[in-house]
Amino acid sequence: xxxxxxxxxxxxxxxxxxxxxxxxxxxxxxxxxxxxxxxxxxxxxxxxxxxxxxxxxxxxxxxxxxxxxxxxxxxxxxxxxxxxxxxxxxxxxxxxxxxxxxxxxxxxxxxxxxxxxxxxxxxxxxxxxxxxxxxxxxxxxxxxxxxxxxxxxxxxxxxxxxxxxxxxxxxxxxxxxxxxxxxxxxxxxxxxxxxxxxxxxxxxxxxxxxxxxxxxxxxxxxxxxxxxxxxxxxxxxxxxxxxxxxxxxxxxxx
Amino acid sequence: xxxxxxxxxxxxxxxxxxxxxxxxxxxxxxxxxxxxxxxxxxxxxxxxxxxxxxxxxxxxxxxxxxxxxxxxxxxxxxxxxxxxxxxxxxxxxxxxxxxxxxxxxxxxxxxxxxxxxxxxxxxxxxxxxxxxxxxxxxxxxxxxxxxxxxxxxxxxxxxxxxxxxxxxxxxxxxxxxxxxxxxxxxxxxxxxxxxxxxxxxxxxxxxxxxxxxxxxxxxxxxxxxxxxxxxxxxxxxxxxxxxxxxxxxxxxxx
Numbered sequence: 226x227x228x229x230x231x232x233x234x235x236x237x238x239x240x241x242x243x244x245x246x247x248x249x250x251x252x253x254x255x256x257x258x259x260x261x262x263x264x265x266x267x268x269x270x271x272x273x274x275x276x277x278x279x280x281x282x283x284x285x286x287x288x289x290x291x292x293x294x295x296x297x298x299x300x301x302x303x304x305x306x307x308x309x310x311x312x313x314x315x316x317x318x319x320x321x322x323x324x325x326x327x328x329x330x331x332x333x334x335x336x337x338x339x340x341x342x343x344x345x346x347x348x349x350x351x352x353x354x355x356x357x358x359x360x361x362x363x364x365x366x367x368x369x370x371x372x373x374x375x376x377x378x379x380x381x382x383x384x385x386x387x388x389x390x391x392x393x394x395x396x397x398x399x400x401x402x403x404x405x406x407x408x409x410x411x412x413x414x415x416x417x418x419x420x421x422x423x424x425x426x427x428x429x430x431x432x433x434x435x436x437x438x439x440x441x442x443x444x445x446x447x448x449x450x451x452x453x454x455x456x457x458x459x460x461x462x463x464x465x466x467x468x469x470x471x472x473x474x475x476x477x478x479x
Numbered sequence: 480x481x482x483x484x485x486x487x488x489x490x491x492x493x494x495x496x497x498x499x500x501x502x503x504x505x506x507x508x509x510x511x512x513x514x515x516x517x518x519x520x521x522x523x524x525x526x527x528x529x530x531x532x533x534x535x536x537x538x539x540x541x542x543x544x545x546x547x548x549x550x551x552x553x554x555x556x557x558x559x560x561x562x563x564x565x566x567x568x569x570x571x572x573x574x575x576x577x578x579x580x581x582x583x584x585x586x587x588x589x590x591x592x593x594x595x596x597x598x599x600x601x602x603x604x605x606x607x608x609x610x611x612x613x614x615x616x617x618x619x620x621x622x623x624x625x626x627x628x629x630x631x632x633x634x635x636x637x638x639x640x641x642x643x644x645x646x647x648x649x650x651x652x653x654x655x656x657x658x659x660x661x662x663x664x665x666x667x668x669x670x671x672x673x674x675x676x677x678x679x680x681x682x683x684x685x686x687x688x689x690x691x692x693x694x695x696x697x698x699x700x701x702x703x704x705x706x707x708x709x710x711x712x713x714x715x716x717x718x719x720x721x722x723x724x725x726x727x728x729x730x731x732x733x
Contacts (some may be wrong), residue, residue: 235693293703316703329725335671337678337693339686348674379566385665386672388707388721393672394660394679395694397651402688402731404646406668411639417589417630418640418647419684420602424591425648426680430673434656439489439591440649449547449570453642462727469723470650473716477656479543 226367227344229280230271230398234259236313238268240290243346245269252284264471277302285309286367287334293317298326309360315387318380319354330355330364333363333383334372337394350374352383391456403463435477442474480621483507483523483534485553486544487515489592490567492522494544497600499523501624533557539563540621542586547571554579563614569641572634573608579694584609584618587637588626591648603627606637657717689731696728 226249230241233256245251251271256262259275266273274280280287282305289299289312296312303310309328312321315335322329331354335399351368353375356363361377370379378386401422405415425458435447441449450471457464480503487510499505505525510516513529520527528534533636534541536559543553543566550566557564563582566575567633569589576583583606590598595679605622607629609615615631622629631642655676659669682691704725711718 292698293700313702314564318704335675337675337682339682339691342682344678349560350671350674374671374674376571378667382665382667384706384710385661386539386667388710389658389661389667389672391694391707392654392661392673394591394675395692395696395728396654397676398679398683398688398692399696399724399728399731400646400650400654401683402692403641403727405688407639407643407646413632413636413643415683415687417604417628420604420628421589421591421648422646422651422680424598424684425652426676428591428596429652429655429669429676433669434652434659437593438649438652438656439593440645442649442653444541446548448546452638453568456638456642462730466650466723466727467645469720470653472651473657473720474653476716477653 226250226286227252227282227284228286228288229255230265230290231255231280231287231303233258233265233290234290234292235340237288237290238265239336239338239344239346240288240313240332240334241265241271242271243371244477247367249367249370251259252281253279256378258446277304280305282308286311286363287446288313289322297321304345305459309363311364315390316384318384319356320380323356328356328360330360332364332368333387335386335390346371347373348377352378352386354378354380354383400466406463408456408462414426438474438477439473442471443478445478480504480540481506481538482540482542483509483538484519484544484670485509485534485557486542487512487519488544488546489594490588491542491544492519493590493592493598493600494567494586495523495525498621499626501621502725503621503624506535507533509534531558535557538560540565540617543576551575563617565618568637569644571609572638574634577610582610582614584614585634585637586618586622587641589644590642600625601627601628604630606630606632606640607635608632608634631647654720657720660714660717661711680713692728692731694728696725697732699729699732 251269253272254266262273287310310326311330311332321333333352335350351372353364505523507526508520525630541564564580565584565586587606589604605626607618
């Protein structure tokens with residue numbers, strides 16, 4: 226398959242390299258910033274471009290991996306009428322692409338990507354949405370070359386999945402950051418709680434989370450909860466988060 | 480070292496087995512419920528008891544691993560005047576023990592313990608607080624037989640650590656439970672987001688969490704944030720958590 230990638234951010238960078246490694250050809254990498262396009266293009270032996278007019282009409286698949294609010298602009302500028310065009314967004318509907326292209330789809334890898342950290346795609350769920358069965362089949366074939374976990378889901382399910390992902394990834398990471406803030410203020414090192422974080426995650430790899438909930442709120446231990454709230458008195462925003470999440474845990478006890 | 484354990488819950492069960500494996504002798508396991516005491520005592524070749532009057536005065540160390548609000552009751556009933564007595568609580572001050580026993584301390588393993596899941600103590604931080612250097616040394620020697628990570632910290636630091644642990648363990652697990660709730664309502668399986676949870680944790684094993692924050696709030700992507708809040712309209716408590724945590728992440732961007 227010959228592929229053009231529009232975008233050069235984290236998702237584009239990780240996805241395009243995985244696609245290349247699976248044996249496909251990356252023809253071009255587009256970015257408004259040519260240096261950014263070049264950095265990624267160099268990694269996958271592709272042409273770097275920064276003008277929409279340079280985009281070849283001869284690819285089999287066009288992957289739009291840009292920020293959500295830039296997708297529509299890209300679609301308006303993309304002059305490849307009968308080709309298969311997908312975006313990689315969890316939240317944007319596939320209908321946005323269908324407005325412009327008949328062969329429309331979504332190719333959503335459900336993972337958090339960071340600079341300088343390689344992730345194996347084998348284990349990353351890839352969620353496919355497609356305007357037609359033939360498009361679905363094409364995208365599934367590509368996805369299966371990258372990952373053992375390919376799901377065909379509709380827009381509504383993907384959007385729910387994206388919200389769940391925020392609760393499972395972005396919010397926990399922010400709570401780790403708050404934990405670190407509390408530690409630093411007490412001259413303690415984040416390293417001390419890394420084993421706890423690892424074990425907490427390890428537990429939900431085999432169990433459903435509500436079945437392994439621990440901590441003072443899950444025991445309705447009001448004395449400890451109040452002590453914690455008092456300890457956070459000088460950090461009212463964090464105290465508020467502590468109160469709301471503890472209350473939410475207590476609601477599950479009913 | 481000859482040890483008596485008062486308590487038979489998760490902490491007692493995991494800790495006492497690790498201590499036994501390190502080569503110490505567990506003389507007795509006390510629980511109000513003799514069956515519970517027996518279950519644990521059988522695992523460590525100890526005597527099961529359910530009366531305080533049965534507790535031998537001949538141990539080197541008495542470990543009180545009961546719920547926080549039961550510690551004081553145990554201390555009042557424990558008739559081993561000159562012996563070394565510790566509790567395992569993150570929040571209760573060591574001074575509570577010092578009121579009753581001169582050789583007072585805290586032996587706090589920083590981990591989340593669940594039924595039926597073995598954890599290796601080698602990697603679990605054990606935090607020691609002690610009334611005297613000699614007690615500290617005794618507890619440190621025992622701790623070092625169990626774990627490579629032994630910390631001598633005061634009550635205040637341990638209490639802060641316990642709050643941090645709630646943010647790093649109990650709250651993230653609850654957010655996983657919310658994610659699961661969202662998935663289930665959309666006929667999706669928790670298995671889909673397990674790789675994301677694993678990677679999120681993996682990232683903070685080598686990085687500080689605020690340096691690897693991702694997601695719509697960390698990009699101040701208001702369009703996606705509003706979509707997510709709208710998707711959660713029928714779950715107002717969860718919507719509120721989404722709003723507050725997103726706002727908290729946005730505050731870190733300044």
